[in-house]
Amino acid sequence: SSELTQDPAVSVALGQTVRITCQGHTLRTYYATWYQQKPRQAPVLVIYGKNNRPSGIPDRFSGSSSGNTASLTITGAQAEDEADYYCNSRDSSGNPPLYVFGTGTKVTVL
């Protein structure tokens, strides 16, 4: 099965921009999906597809992709953005499809 690799932790000053990356071979074929998870809470969908935000997700969250790397950018990070972030993608072109999560990135807002 495929793997999606993320940096374990990143920090960002309040109001500044942070980019979280996700690397994996499968990202050359499939879009990454991004989830935010705060302590003791269920994950929340923040970005999916090319760069789509569900209703209620602030527009400071955006997604992009190049080659085997997908990125989640938080422009103007807020204190409430401190959380773990996971990428996710389809694992293969097989049927039925399998899915894989990234290793997760802990974002600290200073």
Place this chain on the structure above:
Amino acid sequence: EVQLVESGGGLVQPGRSLRLSCVASGFTFDDYAMHWVRQAPGKGLEWVSGISWDSGSTAYADSVKGRFTISRDNAKNSLYLQMNSLRREDTALYYCAKDLEWELLGGVSDIWGQGTLVTVSS
């Protein structure tokens, strides 16, 4: 209110079985594929299994294939996960999640339950 509520978790001995349930409300359950995702204590997310809207397609992670069975009852707005031959490494919080689509395609989950804890220990 759109909601998913899991139940059925608990303490179970290695090698035994457990059945998880997830009841959906606030949306048309049989319009969407569904997934189970788990998270071991202090660890990351792991996709476990998915099922299409009509149960015509099911998929399993290699780590559970042959031991776990996903199913759904659209008349009861319910999703299930039958877990057999449980191992200590299956210990995790199990989340039920709704897909954006009716088939297993992109695997994007827009609604998640709060999870039910499964502990496998003697």
